[in-house]
Amino acid sequence: MEDLRLRVSLLGFAILIFWGGFTVVAQENGGGETAARCNVDLSTFMPLPYSDTKNMVCKPVWNTYVIQYSQTKDHVVTIVLSAIYTTGWVGMAFSKDGMMLNSSAMVGWISKEGQPHIKQYYLKGFEQSEVLPDKGELPLTKVPKFVVLREATIYLAFQLNFSAPLSRQPVLLAFGTRYPTKHHHLHAHDAKTSMIFDFSAGSESVSAAPDKIGQTKRTHGTLGLIAWGLLLPYGAIAARYFKHHDPMWFYLHAGIQFVGFILGLAGIVLGVSLYNQIHAQFHTHRGIGIFVLVLSVLQISAFFARPDKDSKIRKYWNWYHNWFGRIALLFGNVNIVLGIHIGHEGNEWKGGYGFLLAKPSSRNLITGWLRSMTNFGLWGITSNCMPSDL
Numbered sequence: 001m002e003d004l005r006l007r008v009s010l011l012g013f014a015i016l017i018f019w020g021g022f023t024v025v026a027q028e029n030g031g032g033e034t035a036a037r038c039n040v041d042l043s044t045f046m047p048l049p050y051s052d053t054k055n056m057v058c059k060p061v062w063n064t065y066v067i068q069y070s071q072t073k074d075h076v077v078t079i080v081l082s083a084i085y086t087t088g089w090v091g092m093a094f095s096k097d098g099m100m101l102n103s104s105a106m107v108g109w110i111s112k113e114g115q116p117h118i119k120q121y122y123l124k125g126f127e128q129s130e131v132l133p134d135k136g137e138l139p140l141t142k143v144p145k146f147v148v149l150r151e152a153t154i155y156l157a158f159q160l161n162f163s164a165p166l167s168r169q170p171v172l173l174a175f176g177t178r179y180p181t182k183h184h185h186l187h188a189h190d191a192k193t194s195m196i197f198d199f200s201a202g203s204e205s206v207s208a209a210p211d212k213i214g215q216t217k218r219t220h221g222t223l224g225l226i227a228w229g230l231l232l233p234y235g236a237i238a239a240r241y242f243k244h245h246d247p248m249w250f251y252l253h254a255g256i257q258f259v260g261f262i263l264g265l266a267g268i269v270l271g272v273s274l275y276n277q278i279h280a281q282f283h284t285h286r287g288i289g290i291f292v293l294v295l296s297v298l299q300i301s302a303f304f305a306r307p308d309k310d311s312k313i314r315k316y317w318n319w320y321h322n323w324f325g326r327i328a329l330l331f332g333n334v335n336i337v338l339g340i341h342i343g344h345e346g347n348e349w350k351g352g353y354g355f356l357l358a359k360p361s362s363r364n365l366i367t368g369w370l371r372s373m374t375n376f377g378l379w380g381i382t383s384n385c386m387p388s389d390l
Contacts, residue, residue: 037066037082037153045150049143050080050157062173062193067092071199075162076141085110085154088179089186092156093123093172094138098194100172101125104136108147108156109180118147118156119184126342133184139163166199216274221339221349223267228292228332229353231260236325254303261296264332268293282342288335295328 038058043051056078058068064084071077083090093105100123108118122135139161146157160166174192181187192214235256242249268289275286302321307314340349 038068040150042068042080042155045148046080046155046157047146049078049159050146056080061195061197063175063191065090065173067197069199071166075165077160077162077166077199079158079160081106081156082153083175084152085149086152086177088175088177088190090154090156090175091121091173091186091189093121093174095170095172095194098170098172098196103172104138105172106138106145106156106158107180107186108154110147110149110154112179116147116149117180117184118145118158121186128185128187131186168196168198168200171195171197216270220267220270220274221336223263223270224332224336224339225349225353227260227264227267228329229336231256231263232332233329235260236329257299261300264296265293282338285335285338285342288331288338292328292332292335295324295331299325299328 038060042053052070053068055070056068057070058066060066066082068080068082069077079092081090081092089107089109091105091107093100093103095103103123105121105123106118107121108116110116119133120136120138120140122132122137124130124132138158141159141161143159146155148155172192172194174189176187176189178187235253238249238256239253242252271286271289275282299321302317302324305317307317311317336353340353
């Protein structure tokens, strides 16, 4: 048996090494193919001035994206953007502050019928109706825009004329695998990145900036999900089902709720910061978040104003505490659903939240935990410290 386990372990280790080596080689080959695109002769399938690569700087930037560009003394910037293409659209946006909102983008695609399309879009908001075709602030010249599919690579070409030299410019790159609608409205992107691209004459430097907005969104969502989808409901379960474990249920309930409140508060602070950064217009999500925060603060305040268990008003306090807590949990989870929808998050977030929402074995998990603690005699340590009724 030991020999069999050893063989299985060695086989698994060998497979892991092989797979890791294969992945590295594949990545290196893919990167080489992308870099080799800088040597492609554009004159065989693209018109002037886009095919004149003598004065162009070429730089692989992200995924399979390659940017080729030149800039004249009159601040005319000629850009050729290329990427591996199968379906959908590819785009490049120019931003004022590195964010999507209020930026202008050039987007190209090849329709199902094989027709090439390239348009400027104004990114007014995150919804499909707020991504406006044939709008934008890019100073396009009279040179016609151009898009072509060459083998498995799509090329987008356009020319801009700025009032001053273009140097370090916030750029957004994205692609979507779904074709635009017949009215040229775009479906949500499948992947995106942001960077600071240096268009200075003769420079090839690319300063990649982390997607701080996306990272803040994910952190905001994660904190809300853990607080309102996991901890605070678990704290309510502890108070509802384990009062026979007195007084540990009280410490468990209060401790979990306090940690959940802190994480929820941190998520709201991040949400306010994010709201101000991107000038979002998600009034419902924001309003529910403020409402839930107010209820949470009232719950914390009620804890310190808790009357004695023999007080005549204790039953009213219990009613208030229970129902305000339930309302807060309800709206907190509603806001999680809204946040996932607004953030255009994928199946991973939906699946994770669905798992937390279902929680089919939550009570069993807590019960097992409490029983294990009981077996170690932990209840007896504080058996007479707190009242038996919250």
